[in-house]
Amino acid sequence: MKNIFKYTAIISACLVLSTGCRKDFEKINTDPSTYNPTNFNPNYLLTSAQLGYSGSADFSYDTWRANLIYCSTMMQGLSTVISYWAGDKYILNAGYTAAYWGFSGTTATGGDGAYPEQVRPIVDVVQSTTGKAGYNNIHQVARIMKALIFERITDLYGDVPYSQAGLGYYEKTYFPVYDKQQDIYTDLLKEVSDATSHLDPAADKVTGDSYYNGDIAKWKRFGNTLLLRIAMRLSKVDPATAQTYVQKAIGNTMTSNADNAYLLGDASGGRNTVNRNSQILLGDGGQENYYTRWSKTFIDQLKNTNDPRLSAVAVTNLYVTDGTKDQNPAANSSAAVQKGMPNGKDLSAIAGQAIYSDPSFTGFTDYSSPSPALIKRNGPTFVLTYAESELLLADAAQRFGIGGSAAQHYHDGVKAAITYLSQYDAAATISDAAAEAYLTANPYNAANGLNMINTQYWVLTNTMLDFYESWANWRRTGFPVLVPVVYPGNNTNGTIPRRFPYPVIEAGTNTANYNAAHNAVPGGDLLTSRVWWDK
Template identity: 45%
Template structure:
């Protein structure tokens, strides 16, 4: 179109002049300068977009709402709902909700990170940025395969295959671990600087070293995921990650600080849904769950005073906080009506909800990988007898709890838990090796508040905390807490052969088909 318009304009000039200028400028005249080509593409833009997409910030995309909140926050029993379409509270099947992360990951997240990798590969001036892209790609696929199991991986995102094969989770894990290992080793402070286009470490002086720590922390997380199905490989990778230097300080936590000024595509997606534009809390769609509140209260957890407030009146007094039990509705009939619950407080607004001013700020952080999580996983590895530096299982457990409590200050400085409170908690609830795995992984569950993707995955692996399934009339998944999300229905027709192959190898496209590492 641009060449054609130039040709029409030039028709008015003399022929000789036209022929001369046409010959002289032919190449530039016939080049579409509106197209983003590899030579004029800035790969740091793709990194920014991939990171934003990963935290659910594609405008009008609802994978955070549908999967993280509507399903996983409720299935992990940290939240509860009497609203019918909040399907996770009672395990109702909604294929559109359960498949939304699959659709958005391939439509946006993977596209951006793959474009970045293509642009930076074998470019000395982007040596570190390329390695960061490899680690970011693992972050995305790690979540994707943990949600669905078999997914397109090796043939996905290439731009030349509309029907990519689905790969086994075992094969995907092997490649992700290889990518982390190679990327961590290749990162080098003497090469290119990671600038502020990286939303995770924000162009800090230690960004390259911090990305290396993130790679080793992900190596530990992936290794522990395999602990039941491939314990030998799991141990190898966890020990390598521990020796490499993972995230062990909150100063190195991987998180994105959001920006209100950019609208939906830059603000905190969890906050926007729960407290902002959609205000699920204000509309009475969702409350803090009884399982979660009871755990925090019974353990005199210092986080509770910064987490919960009574919906009516806003009291933050920890003694009056009440979590809503899962599995109830507001039908005004039958035993499932919330008013029939034996401990109903007399008004639904007496149930507790999240303190928005701390946890749900629109410019607040979205945490991805933390020191608390890493230390708790290392505590478990040490409990299993693996070769982990830094003390015994109790030491890593204490470090993990301390980091989890101190992490609150990164949400808001007013939520700072003191050293004295940490010491008192660990004295009152010391690490007990006989119950070590339960203590470790229940603390992990609590630390993953708002990151319900990770809370659900680690619960599936460990079965801690011990969640009591909800039995509810009708579509309730047989009273079984779901073990995976669902493929999009369109895959059965648009990628029929690959889809059928995956179903044949992994199992039917249902909530109860377990992914590779999820063994009983």
């Protein structure tokens, strides 16, 4: 993977195009002193979009708040007793659920979050390379990246600005409409399918690609794997369309862990380029290093099935007190001692609510932390993996009877989900033999197939620290079956949230379109309302 630091200074100084979702739109979109499509290499902006997709450069607030505080704990991958971690308490912190969408600001990108740091640069790449000789492959890669970016945004919020987003510079569209999620998904399928088919190994080298260093064969497999994932989101709401596009992807998806897409962090670049999840879980912004642990639900799943991943992803006694950020070199990775922390607890003295009164509590050091291999500052942020592809194909085979053997795809997906961990660090390596032994001990059972497939998908995405995807797939499938937390004062009547409400800042910057979308959400613009495909 290409080192991303050398691009960051250029991008930080030059990236000023607007998404059309903030104030001072016209000035930002027409300032002649800034770069424009005739004087800037679009490869730099591709790098910027890929970096932005891994998390915000401004202290990873989107990662911290959306991926970790909310998604990781709602999905019972992580657990914490830190008071502002509201996710597994099902309490709405409107600023935190808005963090992924983004805010206007004074940073070089004009703000933090997905619209300023992902949408703006990737739309600019697509627009500035359209129809231009010598830019075929970067144009197609950018179209695929744009779909990847918007898949996550719409999965989190539902109807969102899509067709007009990022076009302020080109079309003077500063107040974008919120497209219906159904229309967004229809276009995502079309865009990914078409862009992937037009990738040409004999055409231009994509020099700004930090995932594959411009390897077009891998991008083709990435595109088809993304197409599969987007299609399978529709398995409940529109199974006919789902099957049509799954059939297009079959035989063209990732073929091994060598195809895994990830972006390596660069510790030398500091906050701009460090691994975003690691920055938070190492405690750079608080005491997350000590008070955030793997959840009881997750650790119990691994222990109950003698999963070889347990000793690779978890350790106890990593931090000996809450007063140090130094990792204990004698941390214990033995599977026998791992213990997850229950969700929905806090540091109060209230019986039933306080972690100290929970029967599992013997001291914080006895609860399992993510292993050091998973939280390195220069470690990978996984984007899309072969294991996801195979498990989605297993789901399609079990659910629709297409694409071959569900059992074989399950086998290949689980094996890949176990052995890919070496891409974090050699210390997390698990042998093929250990993976095969696990599969022999836990054979596929078609009668419980969808549960098994999607529970394994949850385990995988948890170990990827991609809790956005854990939440999306749980909403799609209902697996694994999670027991909700009942915490006093929650905003969901004790049910696991289904979407993020719209950022209220939009009411003041994109008022008419915000009001229309806000008022159109079935059941109200709440944590409990559902996006279109979540039926």
